[in-house]
Amino acid sequence: MGVQLDETEKRIVDLIEANRDEIIAFARDMYTHAELGYKEFKTAEKFTRLMKKLNLPVKEHLAVTGVKAYLNEEKKDNVSLALIGELDALRIPEHKYANPETQAAHCCGHHAQMAGVIGAAFALTDSKVKETLDGQVVFFAVPVVVTRYISLGSLLAYAAFFIEMVVFGQLGWFGMEQAYLYELYILVFLLTALAWWRHRANIRRLLNGTENKFGSGKSKSKEG
Numbered sequence: 001m002g003v004q005l006d007e008t009e010k011r012i013v014d015l016i017e018a019n020r021d022e023i024i025a026f027a028r029d030m031y032t033h034a035e036l037g038y039k040e041f042k043t044a045e046k047f048t049r050l051m052k053k054l055n056l057p058v059k060e061h062l063a064v065t066g067v068k069a070y071l072n073e074e075k076k077d078n079v080s081l082a083l084i085g086e087l088d089a090l091r092i093p094e095h096k097y098a099n100p101e102t103q104a105a106h107c108c109g110h111h112a113q114m115a116g117v118i119g120a121a122f123a124l125t126d127s128k129v130k131e132t133l134d135g136q137v138v139f140f141a142v143p144v145v146v147t148r149y150i151s152l153g154s155l156l157a158y159a160a161f162f163i164e165m166v167v168f169g170q171l172g173w174f175g176m177e178q179a180y181l182y183e184l185y186i187l188v189f190l191l192t193a194l195a196w197w198r199h200r201a202n203i204r205r206l207l208n209g210t211e212n213k214f215g216s217g218k219s220k221s222k223e224g
Contacts, residue, residue, distance in 0.1 A: 026046065030111040031111040035089060043141075071130065083137065085117040089105055
């Protein structure tokens with residue numbers, strides 16, 4: 001027997017499906033116009049425009065290019081949940097879809113992260129869904145995870161996501177039977193493992209001490 005959705009959950013699924021073309025278009029545009037960390041001005045602007053289109057109050061230029069959009073600010077004292085997507089890409093000029101202007105490419109799936117944040121925004125800002133929420137939701141586009149190493153932040157984020165899913169699942173936050181939780185954990189683990197595998201070259205450079213850092217002279221010279 002599959003997971004049973006209540007009326008609100010079904011509405012959320014329908015809203016995401018109804019906006020699928022715009023969600024995918026944003027992700028594809030971001031994928032083919034990749035920008036380096038703290039230089040994602042165009043991507044941040046597009047995210048900001050979309051959040052304002054959904055009538056959300058927005059704060060821009062956080063840590064240079066970061067953007068926050070707020071839903072249900074009046075309920076922030078109850079609980080506040082942030083949905084985070086990363087804006088930055090890696091400098092991989094040889095990648096098939098590297099941006100010729102920045103030499104950056106999205107090989108970490110950040111465009112998919114942002115698609116998830118945007119999909120959630122489309123669904124949760126619906127008036128009928130919004131009124132069922134007990135707290136504030138922050139849609140947060142960040143320039144880069146807090147570390148000077150270009151790839152370490154992403155690796156830590158993927159690992160933290162897997163741990164959080166297990167912890168929240170065991171606490172009963174998802175309202176799922178244990179058998180389905182195990183399936184969810186396996187799926188999230190496989191996605192995490194895939195992300196780490198895609199970063200295998202970066203991991204080798206981290207172990208060898210040769211990974212690029214933001215703000216280092218080597219990175220600046222490469223970026224022109």
